[in-house]
Amino acid sequence: MKDIFRVLRTLQVNSEKAQILTEENNEYVFKVDRKANKLEIKRAVTEIFGKKVVSVRTANNRGKKKRGRTSPVLGRRANWKKAFVKLAEGETIDIV
Numbered sequence: 001m002k003d004i005f006r007v008l009r010t011l012q013v014n015s016e017k018a019q020i021l022t023e024e025n026n027e028y029v030f031k032v033d034r035k036a037n038k039l040e041i042k043r044a045v046t047e048i049f050g051k052k053v054v055s056v057r058t059a060n061n062r063g064k065k066k067r068g069r070t071s072p073v074l075g076r077r078a079n080w081k082k083a084f085v086k087l088a089e090g091e092t093i094d095i096v
Contacts, residue, residue, distance in 0.1 A: 007044040051090040
């Protein structure tokens with residue numbers, strides 16, 4: 001990946017686990033590009049937000065099986081990747 005603005009997709013704050021990690025461990029959960037690796041994610045967070053990153057953990061999530069209202073045909077949502085980014089002590093990201 002060359003463009004750092006394509007690495008980070010969204011900041012996930014809508015889950016209970018993401019809120020607990022943010023409050024207790026100073027970790028933020030991002031939805032990231034599936035091809036991005038840990039070094040690219042770390043570089044993107046430091047350059048975009050200007051914060052010091054201590055560690056990055058990643059998880060590949062499988063898309064859920066979904067069915068239309070009237071259709072018996074099963075479909076699938078897209079697979080996606082999320083990253084748990086731990087910032088240095090005293091660093092925070094403003095969520096607006």
